[in-house]
Amino acid sequence: MQYQSQKVAIPYFVGAIVLFVAQILFGLIMGLQYVMGDFLFPEIPFNVARMVHTNALIVWLLMGFMGAAYYLVPEEAETELHSPFLAKLMFWVFFAAAGLTVAGYLLVPYSTLADITGNELLPTMGREFLEQPTITKIGIVVVALAFLYNLGMTILRGRKTAINLVLMIGLVGLAVLFLFSFYNPTNLVLDKFFWWWVVHLWVEGVWELILGSILAFVLIKVTGVDREIIEKWLYIIIAMAFISGIIGTGHHFFWIGTPEYWQWWGSIFSALEPIPFFMMTIFAFSMVKQRRRNHPNRVATLWALGASVMAFLGAGVWGFMHTLSPVNYYTHGSQLTAAHGHMAFYGAYVMIVLTIISYAMPLLRGRTAANSERQQTLEIWSFWLMTIAMTLITLFLTAAGILQVWLQRVLDSPLPFMAAQDQLTVFYWMREFAGVMFLIGLLLYIASFFVGDKEPEASVKTIA
């Protein structure tokens, strides 16, 4: 760590991990509800557990991105952050808003929450992933504006690098596209159409820029490869992400009432979306292979490599599986979608946030380069436990999805939805066990911050 103000990243990273734990707990609750329908009913109904599971994910990733930005922007710009106070203040606003929103989901019925928060003044609630009360959404916009202002002023004053530029474009895009969550037309086709402008253009558009720039930053740090080479890769990766990803939004427009050409556009362009992820894998591995030094923080390198592989598998391969419209005609909204969603979010975004935390946290906590050998060993265990667990979850859900599609949509006399669900029970149980394994990995991950943190730093020698 070179600048004192980078320390504002700490609360963001800690807050992100706290919400990560909440996300996983609610995931486990919901996973159990798949097989034991009345588990925790009526205290936590399925729809509420799902809402907390998905919203917590989005919010903690946003927090992770913000922490990452507060850490790497000053270092890249070679100057202190414009206003550390504003950054800290915004963290508490954001964290409190997230906490209150989750409490609202859990304590009162959703419709009551809508009434209390004055949803009828500007109705934005009730849509998947954008369930937050309108005031929370406004809060997110305020936090985002303050955040962008703070970073923008920092960059203007300091060195301009490709990594900062790409990161800023990604973050500005993120904020601008979020504004579509306030647009809630009564026409359902238009509603869905623009809803995807937030959901898809985030994860398959601007978030990829954030992913790319964080990956590039960490790779420069741990490999010592020339910035010029890394930036070049970054540019072509984001160019491909945009070429494929923007029109690729069309793969969500197949069945919502849009004109027929979206079948073609959506299929063709989204079929190319694996390319930037594949490039990222090649990029990460070739940079590590060409490394100029062995960094003592080997677990950060492991996360970076893991993210590039799992993002390609989850977002690229599992996305491609059901992206062509003739295939999607059968698989739409089945457990295959859930399988893809799990591995893609974990591989692309969870792992990149854990990558930057893994790289930055030791430095933020006063280490010169890396955690102790013991801490790293624990973290490596947690890496493999979580990654293997997520792979299992994905495989079980894929099996469930294939069976579901067969029973419910292909058979000559197809089963009704709930009857088909009954046939998938065994896969849901296996998924739940894999989920427990994931939780154990997560607990080990948290333990790695505390167990062995008084021991001396790992050095390159002990690794080689």
Add this chain to the structure above:
Amino acid sequence: MTATTATIGCSSQSKYPSGDLAIWVFILAELLVFGIFFAVYAFARMNNVELFNEFQQHLDLNAALINTWALITSSYFVVRAVAAIKEGNSQLCVRWLLAAIAMGAVFLVVKSGEYAHHFGQGINLSTNSFYMFYLSLTFFHFMHVIMGMVILAAVAIKAHQGGYSASDNTGVHTGASYWHMVDLVWLILFPLVYVMR
């Protein structure tokens, strides 16, 4: 051949492929995109040969021919620009690049005229499969022509500032490679969409 020229030959001529490796990754990815588009076009046409043949006749073959000429000529100009910089003549390189960009502009104007004609007739993406493909493919290529012109302009500006020399001109090769890709795609697109039946 003296030792000096032999060294220069090594660094600037025998390097294969010429230009930056990153642009080649990008070019291959772009060719893949167009390749898939062409394959899908062929597939869609196979299922509806009569419709495709009928509406293909409504396209302006002359305009497309002028555009083919414009792009081939522009590629020639780009080749001249590369030759100029290899001899260390930056200003000549800039002039050839500008000529290439001008031919790109000719392409855009002619193509816009075609679009204006089609849109004037009320044709859009939903008219039929043929027009859907015609408009999508050509517009996607149209955007690439603009992109190529931007790249050539960036190279021209740097060349004008004396940023390249006889021994250090990878940037010119890089821009040239991309422009040839844009040209190449048109050379497949033109017969495929306008001529073949």
